[in-house]
Amino acid sequence: MKIGLDVAQTSAERAGCAWYADALARAMVAQGRPRGHEFVLYHQFGDWINGEPGHGTSLTGTGIEMPMRTLLPVPARALWREIEAGNAPLPGAPDVVVASSFHAPNLPGAKLIYVVHDLVFWTHPQFATDATRLVCQRELGQAIGRAAAFLFVSESTRADFEALFPGWLDRSGIPHAIASGASRWPTVEAAATRAADAPxxxxxxxxxxxxxxxxxxxxxxxxxxxxxxxxxxxxxxxxxxxxxxxxxxxxxxxxxxxxxxxxxxxxxxxxxxxxxxxxxxxxxxxxxxxxxxxxxxxxxxxxxxxxxxxxxxxxxxxxxxxxxxxxxxxxxxxxxxxxxxxxxxxxxxxxxxxxSAYSWQKTAQTVLSLAESLTKSSPPVKR
Missing domain, CATH: 3.40.50.2000 (Glycogen Phosphorylase B;)
Structure with a gap:
């Protein structure tokens, strides 16, 4: 199976969601290649277009493609318009794409797995700019219509989704799972000696x-x-x-x-x-x-x-x-x-x-298992 990974956020100044996309991509490649999977990293994704995509997560080796890593903004926007209209193939031709940047583009020929990091743009709109709130609400609505599966980063976030869309996950039958983050660094055996004036x-x-x-x-x-x-x-x-x-x-x-x-x-x-x-x-x-x-x-x-x-x-x-x-x-x-x-x-x-209860290896296994399940025959989702 060929799996697409949205790493668009990693090309900008990184906050939590970008570090999630980076660490998940690295762990999925490490866990997935021994299982025979290939990967395509997308540094431009839907409406998330970067001025300098080359700054994003870069992985090399057999079975890894990065077709948009050097694609500049103007041609990137044009290409994504054609992809979503069904007039151009998605480079790399993945079977499944994991979207980590809140964007849910139309992906003819590929199944979309949509990551929900938070729903603050609906649950606490005062903590989001108008532009962010409108984009995220639009993209989540598109994901509800397009995604083949959902990933939630915590039980709390899944509960927020359930409160906003009561019963939809059960009625639709759409596959979903918890795919939590983890530290980007190994857990130390003991804390460092703290200075008397440690801040x-x-x-x-x-x-x-x-x-x-x-x-x-x-x-x-x-x-x-x-x-x-x-x-x-x-x-x-x-x-x-x-x-x-x-x-x-x-x-x-x-x-x-x-x-x-x-x-x-x-x-x-x-x-x-x-x-x-x-x-x-x-x-x-x-x-x-x-x-x-x-x-x-x-x-x-x-x-x-x-x-x-x-x-x-x-x-x-x-x-x-x-x-x-x-x-x-x-x-x-x-x-x-x-x-x-x-x-x-x-x-x-x-x-x-x-x-120690969290690891990117565990999260990658969860996402890989979900992706693998989508390539098997399954009942249609009731939108």
Whole structure:
């Protein structure tokens, strides 16, 4: 079987969904080639057109094609219009295509497996730009009409889908599975020795959904209360509506609070941030999965996270949880963790154990099994 993999998001500045697409592609190729499968990587996909597709995930070897890796935007858009109209074949002629970039193009001759990362554009529309919300709603609607199967990154995301479309999965008979993310790095055997001034860490694009305001309020109170307050390091690119957060960071730093905004960092620097910090703060209003939590676990980093959406599912008791709308609760949790070596050790060991329950190999096996099932005779989907 020939399997197409949408890696379009990996050609831009990478956030969680792009890292998911990258790691899934690598794991599927590693697991699938010994089973006789071939792969086609698409660096331009539907309406997701990149200016520099060559920056995306690149894999080489027998049975791997990358027909759009050097295809520039204008010809890429023209080609995809012809593909979706049925006037041009999809390069590589895959049997199945796994779509990871929220886009669900018409793929004559191939079966579409659509990955649902989150549904925040419907469940929490205030946390998406109008453009993002409209595109994602349109593409999910197209996926409901076109996809041969669905993948959800968490049980929480599947529950959100079920709440939006009650009973549709059962009535349609469409195959679906949970295909969770995992750390992009191996789980360490033990946490690194923490420096006395190891910082608190927050990871994620600076945008309303990530709820930096809560952490900044909590940190201000923590800094006033702790005997030897730790610095706060914020890692993540500048997202939409981030101006007030950056003004708040500058205001607190101007008053002498040790807050470092590192901006977007590469893979190596991010891993070092996880390894050298004291604990991760993840106050998101909503997550489809919550990859930073699992990656923190894998590097021996304790976690304080919101008690909403997928975060309790991912942590399974290996993190402290606080409401995202209660900065005082976050301050209390930070002071508790900073003052208890026993709690640090407990969370570190629980996190390492939890991280080991996830792997890209397991996820790839799930996706490969689903793809293989689609090539067998199956009853038609009831749309």
């Amino acid at each position: 608190w860490l927050m990871v994620g694009s600076v945008e309303p959904r990530k709820n930096h305001a809560c952490v900044l309020d909590a940190y201000e109170s923590y800094h006033a209360s702790a005997e030897s307050p730790r610095p706060l390091r914020i890692v993540g690119g500048r997202g939409w509506h981030s101006e007030k957060i950056h003004q708040r960071i500058a205001e607190l730093a101007g008053r002498g609070l040790p807050i470092i905004y590192a901006g977007y960092v590469d893979d190596r620097a991010l891993r070092e941030a996880f390894r050298s910090s004291f604990a991760l703060l993840q106050p998101s209003w909503h997550e489809g999965f919550g990859l930073p939590v699992l990656e923190a676990f894998s590097q021996g980093l304790p976690v304080i996270a919101s008690d909403v959406a997928s975060l309790p599912e991912v942590s399974a008791g290996a993190a402290l949880h606080c409401p995202p709308d209660d900065p005082n609760a976050w301050t209390t949790a930070m002071l508790k963790l900073d003052g208890s070596s026993a709690e640090i050790d407990r969370l570190t060991q629980a996190g390492l154990k939890r991280a």
